[in-house]
Amino acid sequence: MxxxxxxxxxxxxxxxxxxxxxxxxxxxxxxxxxxxxxxxxxxxxxxxxxxxxxxxxxxxxxxxxxxxxxxxLGYIPEMPAVYDLLTVSEHLEFIRRAYKVQDEAYSQQLLERLELWDKKDKLGKELSKGMQQKLSICCALCHRPxxxxxxxxxVGLDPHAIKELKNIFRELxxxxxxxxxxxxxxxxxxxxxxxxxxxxxxxxxxxxxxxxxxxxxxxxxxxxxxxxxxx
Ligand SMILES: Nc1ncnc2c1ncn2[C@@H]1O[C@H](COP(=O)(O)OP(=O)(O)OP(=O)(O)O)[C@@H](O)[C@H]1O
CATH class of the missing domain: 3.40.50.300 (P-loop containing nucleotide triphosphate hydrolases)
Structure with missing residues (x-):
């Protein structure tokens, strides 16, 4: 609530x-x-x-x-703010450690759904604006707020990600x-x-x-x- x-x-x-x-x-x-x-x-x-x-x-x-x-609380800001020198997986690992989350599988599932799993070794600074937005969504949800x-x-998401995010809204x-x-x-x-x-x-x-x-x-x-x- x-x-x-x-x-x-x-x-x-x-x-x-x-x-x-x-x-x-x-x-x-x-x-x-x-x-x-x-x-x-x-x-x-x-x-x-x-x-x-x-x-x-x-x-x-x-x-x-x-x-x-x-x-x-999970928060997805208007402008994604990712760490330039952390990879996609390191972002999720950082959040999981901060929130003491054991469940790695859920992070992977979120990355796969938003088509970021194959980008897991890319650095934050190498991501497009839409990819940063997707990563920001995964980071905000991986601790199950x-x-x-x-x-x-x-804004800025491709049609697949929009469809997937709407499914995620319904699941939440x-x-x-x-x-x-x-x-x-x-x-x-x-x-x-x-x-x-x-x-x-x-x-x-x-x-x-x-x-x-x-x-x-x-x-x-x-x-x-x-x-x-x-x-
Ligand atoms: N950092 C700031 N300093 C001074 N005024 C601000 C600041 N941020 C927002 N405002 C003012 O507060 C009001 C509300 O802004 P806010 O960003 O919350 O609107 P919004 O509904 O989110 O707009 P948008 O749809 O453009 O994102 C506006 O008058 C804006 O000019």
């Missing part, structure tokens, strides 16, 4: 997140959408402990800045993981989300539940809100 209550983050005079509250339950996929500058990456960086904020964020009941919370936060995960959901995905690619999330939040100017302008009922599509709601027809 990921729980955010009353989070406010200011950069000088800019209020990037204005008293945001929401939760993503166990086995739920939450979507964050909104125009450029709406505050999506900021709330994600607050969740992961990269930014200071006022308010409260809990990862499976633990305050987000505790070791207990960090153990249970209970809360996984993805900031624009599909069925394993009871709380998944939060920030994305601009509305059509890519249409079929598997549970709750979608549309952000505007640091606030939630709308929240929509995917409860199976026929109604307005996420895309229609998004344009209605972001193009001025307030709901």
């Amino acid at each position: 990921l729980s955010i209550s009353g989070v406010t983050k200011r950069y000088g005079k800019t209020v990037a997140n204005d008293n945001i509250s929401f939760a993503v339950g166990d086995g739920q996929i939450g979507i964050l959408m909104g125009p450029n500058g709406a505050g999506k990456s900021t709330i994600i960086k607050c969740i992961t402990g990269l930014l200071r904020f006022t308010g409260r964020i809990e990862i499976n009941g633990a305050l987000n800045n505790t070791v207990e919370a960090k153990r249970q 209970r809360v996984a936060v993805f900031d624009e995960p599909l 959901k069925s394993d009871g993981v709380s998944v939060l995905i920030s994305t601009h690619m509305i059509d890519s999330v249409e079929d598997y989300w549970d709750v979608a939040n549309i952000m505007m100017n640091g606030r939630f302008a709308a929240t929509m539940l995917n409860d199976g009922s026929e109604g307005e599509s996420l895309e229609d709601l998004f344009f209605q809100i972001t193009e001025g027809g307030a709901k």
